Amino acid sequence: MALSGVEIFKLLPKTNCKKCGYPTCLAFAMKLAQRQASIDLCPDVSEEAKRVLGEASAPPVRPVTFGVGDRAVKMGEETVLFRHDKKFVNPCAFAVEIMDTLSEDDIAKICWQVLESEIDRVGQKLRIDAIMISNVSGDAGRFETAAKAVAANAAGVPVILSATDPRAAEAAVKPFADKKAVIYGANALNAEAMAAIAKANKASLGIAATSLDELAELTEKIKGFGVEDIVMDSGARKAKDIIEHNTLIRRAAIKKGVKSVGYPVINFMQRQDSLLEGLVASVGIAKYASIIVMSSVEKWKSLALFTLRQNIFTDPQVPMQVEQKIYNIGEPAAESPLFITTNFSLTYFIVSGEIENSKVASRLAVMDCEGLSVLTAWAAGKFTASKIAQFIQESGVEKDVPNKELIIPGYVAILSGSVEEKLPGWKITVGPREANAIPAFLRAR
Amino acid sequence: MAFTAPKETYSGKVYSVTIGTGDSAVTFGGENVLPFHAFEGITPSRPVIAVEIQDVAPADWPETVRKPYEAVSNDPVAWAKFCQDELKARAVALRLVGTHPDRENRSPEDAVRTVRDVLAAIRVPLIILGSNHAEKDSAVLIAVAEAAKDRNCIIGKAQEANYKTIAAAAMANNHKLIAMSELDINLSKQLNILISQMGFEKERIITDPMCSALGYGLEYTYSVMERIRLAALTQNDTTMQQPLLGDVGMYVWKVKETSAAEADLPHWGALEERGIAWEAETASALLIAGAELLIMRHPRAIRAVETLIDELV
Ligand code: B12
Numbered sequence: 188m189a190l191s192g193v194e195i196f197k198l199l200p201k202t203n204c205k206k207c208g209y210p211t212c213l214a215f216a217m218k219l220a221q222r223q224a225s226i227d228l229c230p231d232v233s234e235e236a237k238r239v240l241g242e243a244s245a246p247p248v249r250p251v252t253f254g255v256g257d258r259a260v261k262m263g264e265e266t267v268l269f270r271h272d273k274k275f276v277n278p279c280a281f282a283v284e285i286m287d288t289l290s291e292d293d294i295a296k297i298c299w300q301v302l303e304s305e306i307d308r309v310g311q312k313l314r315i316d317a318i319m320i321s322n323v324s325g326d327a328g329r330f331e332t333a334a335k336a337v338a339a340n341a342a343g344v345p346v347i348l349s350a351t352d353p354r355a356a357e358a359a360v361k362p363f364a365d366k367k368a369v370i371y372g373a374n375a376l377n378a379e380a381m382a383a384i385a386k387a388n389k390a391s392l393g394i395a396a397t398s399l400d401e402l403a404e405l406t407e408k409i410k411g412f413g414v415e416d417i418v419m420d421s422g423a424r425k426a427k428d429i430i431e432h433n434t435l436i437r438r439a440a441i442k443k444g445v446k447s448v449g450y451p452v453i454n455f456m457q458r459q460d461s462l463l464e465g466l467v468a469s470v471g472i473a474k475y476a477s478i479i480v481m482s483s484v485e486k487w488k489s490l491a492l493f494t495l496r497q498n499i500f501t502d503p504q505v506p507m508q509v510e511q512k513i514y515n516i517g518e519p520a521a522e523s524p525l526f527i528t529t530n531f532s533l534t535y536f537i538v539s540g541e542i543e544n545s546k547v548a549s550r551l552a553v554m555d556c557e558g559l560s561v562l563t564a565w566a567a568g569k570f571t572a573s574k575i576a577q578f579i580q581e582s583g584v585e586k587d588v589p590n591k592e593l594i595i596p597g598y599v600a601i602l603s604g605s606v607e608e609k610l611p612g613w614k615i616t617v618g619p620r621e622a623n624a625i626p627a628f629l630r631a632r
Numbered sequence: 633m634a635f636t637a638p639k640e641t642y643s644g645k646v647y648s649v650t651i652g653t654g655d656s657a658v659t660f661g662g663e664n665v666l667p668f669h670a671f672e673g674i675t676p677s678r679p680v681i682a683v684e685i686q687d688v689a690p691a692d693w694p695e696t697v698r699k700p701y702e703a704v705s706n707d708p709v710a711w712a713k714f715c716q717d718e719l720k721a722r723a724v725a726l727r728l729v730g731t732h733p734d735r736e737n738r739s740p741e742d743a744v745r746t747v748r749d750v751l752a753a754i755r756v757p758l759i760i761l762g763s764n765h766a767e768k769d770s771a772v773l774i775a776v777a778e779a780a781k782d783r784n785c786i787i788g789k790a791q792e793a794n795y796k797t798i799a800a801a802a803m804a805n806n807h808k809l810i811a812m813s814e815l816d817i818n819l820s821k822q823l824n825i826l827i828s829q830m831g832f833e834k835e836r837i838i839t840d841p842m843c844s845a846l847g848y849g850l851e852y853t854y855s856v857m858e859r860i861r862l863a864a865l866t867q868n869d870t871t872m873q874q875p876l877l878g879d880v881g882m883y884v885w886k887v888k889e890t891s892a893a894e895a896d897l898p899h900w901g902a903l904e905e906r907g908i909a910w911e912a913e914t915a916s917a918l919l920i921a922g923a924e925l926l927i928m929r930h931p932r933a934i935r936a937v938e939t940l941i942d943e944l945v
């Protein structure tokens with residue numbers, strides 16, 4: 188929690204010596220409170236004051252990085268409870284569980300599914316981010332073998348090692364030393380040993396608590412052992428408890444500045460029924476999970492969850508948008524069709540995708556409508572005949588399309604006459620309403 | 633160090649709304665906390681899912697969701713009974729799409745016949761929806777509201793353009809009313825105010841802030857619902873305390889993800905599962921945002937969401 192100027196003032200030497208460049212300690216304290224100065228400017232401040240100030244200015248949910256390289260996932264750093272207040276910062280990671288009782292073939296198969304899970308949606312690459320290897324056998328040797336199989340088959344994918352036996356954790360972490368893995372399963376009995384292993388292997392430590400009280404105690408204890416990169420499991424498994432615990436944790440961290448729960452949350456969603464598992468996962472996506480562990484990867488489930496995560500984590504103030512310009516699809520020639528649409532990312536990617544499907548090289552004129560969809564932009568007066576005419580004229584596309592035909596979205600058919608009026612010499616053609624009818628529309632021409 | 637749970641109490645409360653009659657009546661709303669926050673307040677009723685049927689055969693629904701109703705969907709009465717008896721629906725939502733001038737253009741009298749027959753066949757509460765043609769809906773909904781008199785139905789949807797006639801019809805025949813606006817908290821508040829200024833009790837309104845499908849504007853519906861709920865609870869704003877409707881099925885089953893073949897898009901996975909998941913995920917997100925009443929189509933999506941609700945309450 189940020190400190191007030193007066194609270195900071197109490198921590199300063201109060202000599203008004205001016206060495207910091209400010210006339211008084213109080214003036215300096217006020218600047219610090221507004222984050223417009225750094226405490227380093229005061230040469231006489233005590234170490235204790237520095238520590239208190241440092242802690243107070245740290246983000247309420249500690250940033251923790253999971254994995255390394257281009258598959259690394261950033262977690263934490265959240266600042267609000269509701270997405271309409273401000274963009275949620277770091278989208279949650281999806282992880283799939285691999286039990287160490289599985290055969291090598293089955294392990295390889297799941298690794299392959301994870302690697303294959305990546306899809307493109309509205310210009311973002313989305314995927315199953317991580318694998319959790321769990322020591323359900325209770326045997327350290329099997330756990331190590333499974334870990335090696337995952338390291339070999341899914342190189343670069345961040346992993347969670349789930350075990351309560353420190354010897355098992357130590358054996359399995361070897362292939363992932365320095366890879367920012369999560370070692371999950373620290374409890375009251377094994378905390379010290381698990382913390383030592385996490386430290387030695389530059390891993391984060393996952394706490395396995397059974398209540399919020401125990402969770403807060405364990406984070407403090409583990410911090411005492413010198414581990415700061417922590418992820419927290421409060422023990423919630425039922426959807427009801429997940430909402431309750433995750434909400435109380437996020438509130439405590441953000442609104443009350445409670446440091447002992449200021450870490451990313453890991454939730455376990457495994458269910459027999461994959462559809463239900465996906466629904467419990469949706470609770471975690473909306474309500475503050477940083478890692479969501481599931482039991483299986485199915486493409487249909489991944490697509491739905493990726494999309495929901497994208498929806499929840501977009502910026503509520505600025506719709507996702509693409510640059511205004513004439514996009515070439517394939518290698519258009521002089522007689523290739525010219526389409527127009529708005530610059531809302533979703534609209535652009537749907538329309539360009541369908542034009543690609545049609546396999547007819549085309550030009551797509553994308554007009555800046557502040558990221559609004561076709562009908563919304565039309566209703567808001569941003570996709571009007573005169574603005575379309577002006578954009579087409581200024582774009583210079585005229586010299587590339589000698590037959591001067593412009594295809595407009597079917598939903599704004601009403602604009603065709605007025606655009607024709609404002610673009611002398613052009614022929615305006617009304618395209619289909621839904622983009623998925625574009626291939627048939629082009630075939631019929 | 634023990635953890636002090638930062639619980640919150642709110643000054644406002646969502647109205648509790650009962651629809652239907654006798655043993656089959658259902659109640660939703662009534663909570664004085666954010667969705668599923670039973671740990672800090674009261675949550676007397678679980679959300680209700682109404683199963684959607686329509687007055688004409690659903691030729692325009694994708695195959696995945698047409699199939700489960702194939703044997704009954706030519707006849708709204710058989711369809712409604714199937715939902716009640718086989719699917720154990722707690723409520724049925726009858727959409728009179730066939731009255732739309734661009735479709736079968738059925739008359740208000742046709743609509744009345746359908747509504748009468750359906751009401752005679754089922755006990756569970758009925759939600760009666762127009763075709764979303766502002767003018768035609770006025771005529772159709774006035775007629776069916778009267779035909780359904782005293783069955784305590786929900787009539788919808790009243791919009792800015794036609795709320796006066798529809799609200800008057802719902803009021804005269806003792807029904808509840810859906811008030812729909814377009815994804816804007818202020819418009820939603822304004823419509824509720826206009827309707828209550830006509831003398832329609834605000835405790836009988838259900839707010840539809842307008843739905844959208846996963847991946848197609850869901851984030852807007854989600855945030856408008858969250859903001860309405862917060863206004864209801866933290867500001868005790870009586871024009872925002874109506875239960876919220878998520879009209880999920882009709883938005884979900886027209887997006888590409890619920891109809892494109894796996895052969896064309898192998899990386900999207902199995903079509904049937906994908907469509908069902910799309911409807912269920914949209915519904916669960918809206919429940920978390922604040923919806924107390926959902927209108928859905930696919931039996932498996934509905935069952936999965938009911939199971940999720942079992943876990944949430
Ligand atoms: C989400 C949404 C919003 C969001 C904005 C989202 C955004 N970034 O655009 C918000 C909440 C901000 C909003 C605001 C408004 N909205 Co609005 N909104 C919607 C909603 C629910 C979805 C829009 C969407 O994302 N569609 C998806 C995209 C991909 O669709 P699209 O761009 O049209 O593209 C499709 C086709 O047009 C086609 N296509 C696109 N380009 C091209 C090009 C060619 C050549 C071809 C052939 C085809 C083609 O392909 C796409 C897929 O098939 C719709 C209702 C609905 N469910 O459709 C209402 C809707 C568009 N909104 C509407 C209105 C009225 C408004 C407001 C004016 C409301 C108000 N009074 O405040 C404001 C205006 C905004 C402003 N003042 O800034 C109306 C428009 C009515 C009309 N017929 O004109 C709609 C239809 C709602 C309704 N009445 O049913 N809205």
Ligand code: SF4
Pocket residue numbers: 199200201202203204205206207208209210211212215228229230231232
């Ligand atoms: S340098 Fe330190 S002690 Fe001197 S005036 Fe600034 S804050 Fe006060």
